[in-house]
Amino acid sequence: MITNYKIETFKRPSDEWVKLLNKFDDANIYQTTEFAENSNYGKNIEHFVISKDNKILGIALVRIFILPILKRGTAYIRWGPLWKLKDSAINLDNLTLVLTALWNEYVTKRKLHLNIFPNIFKEKDNNLIPVLTGIGFNLKEYDNPYQTIYLDLSPSLKELKKNFRKKWRYELNKSCKNELTITRGKDAKYFDEFLKLYKEMHQTKQFVEHINVESFKKMQQSLPDSLKMDVFLAYHEDEPIAALVGTNIGEIGIYLLGASARKGRELGASYQLQWYMLSWLKESGCKYYDLGGIDPEGAPGVTRFKAGLGGTILTSYGEFGAVTNTMSKGLVLLGEKLKSK
Incomplete structure (x- = not known):
């Protein structure tokens, strides 16, 4: 009662x-x-x-x-x-x-x-x-119910990497040879760099936008420091070429936003960003990694990329x-x- x-x-x-x-x-x-x-x-x-x-x-x-x-x-x-x-x-x-x-x-x-x-x-x-x-x-x-992929973070990083699909692991290893620099931050300059990459990617691919990325920037500005989103940036020769936005509030880390320039796609920067995100979530105490939704019919390429990490497909x-x-x-x-x- x-x-x-x-x-x-x-x-x-x-x-x-x-x-x-x-x-x-x-x-x-x-x-x-x-x-x-x-x-x-x-x-x-x-x-x-x-x-x-x-x-x-x-x-x-x-x-x-x-x-x-x-x-x-x-x-x-x-x-x-x-x-x-x-x-x-x-x-x-x-x-x-x-x-x-x-x-x-x-x-x-x-x-x-x-x-x-x-x-x-x-x-x-x-x-x-x-x-x-x-x-x-x-x-x-x-x-068309919402679907996503969950990755259990309880195994060691070595075991998690071993569980990646063979091609995904190969692409990650290949990307690691490209001398990229990965940084992480919460301040405005990080989010501004992400937005530049996102707008460039949208102009190139002309995909249908289902979210308002500008609203996330406004949210980031007002969130208290302990709850702010983290932005991961991949650099090649001091030039930002890809970005990932995620959050680690609670026991489930979430991949929220991603973007890459042509150079980033050529060098496989997204593979390294996902690996850094996964490692950071595990280190910060998260139990699961939610890869932020999939659309097998509307976005099969993105779905295959996320599935490559070896997680479990879930239907809401x-x-x-x-x-x-x-x-x-x-x-x-x-x-x-x-x-x-």
Whole structure:
């Protein structure tokens, strides 16, 4: 039974929220204030904290979209709620309490549609589905569900390298002979170098952009130092030729963005960048490396490259929705249309 829970709203990034994030193994960049502020629904953010007997059990950063006049809408949580406390055994009762509290606050009390996109996958998280559906959440089916590749970082670096696919390992070894210099940093000059490479690559390849890289730059500027993204740069003869952007918040490191110039592609710089990223994540204590999504049909080359590291392909369950009546559901659909404009 829930003894008490509280909601606090921080107007700007707060040291208190950073401290709370640091309590959870499943903390991630998508649950930071700065990511939310640079995303849809970014103007109305709430930081949800649930505790029992004065002990924090879970938290969630909630983005809220309210339809004008009607005062109905949706509450959205991406890669949350967070409930896996550090140095604690996995406790599904905690997850049940957190999800129930969220339902009570946003669905029952405020009459909002609650939409949750948890970071869970069909291949490894089947035990969590009865918890969600038991409370009343319904799974939203997608024709093309999100997929990614996870790499278990528990083996030694030697074993990890041995597990690379033969061609990938060959390309890495070949690249290491090209006298590249790899650096890592968090400050603005690193991100500016990445953006230059990204824009050059986009101009050359003319691919469809699914993310706004400029929003990541704004996010980087406002993130506290402990949560800032790390940018890896590959240089050849003092010239930046490739870059990788990643994060190591929580137990799962994430590959977020990448770019390379023609020279970088010729010298295989991306292979070295991935190796440095993987090594850094393992050294910093991450248990897994999420290679940031794959699209086997739309981007087969990128998918093959990521698969070369020898990880496991995972398929996301997707989003879970909670709505109590058809009127609210209709308002939510209208709100989604308005949001997309």
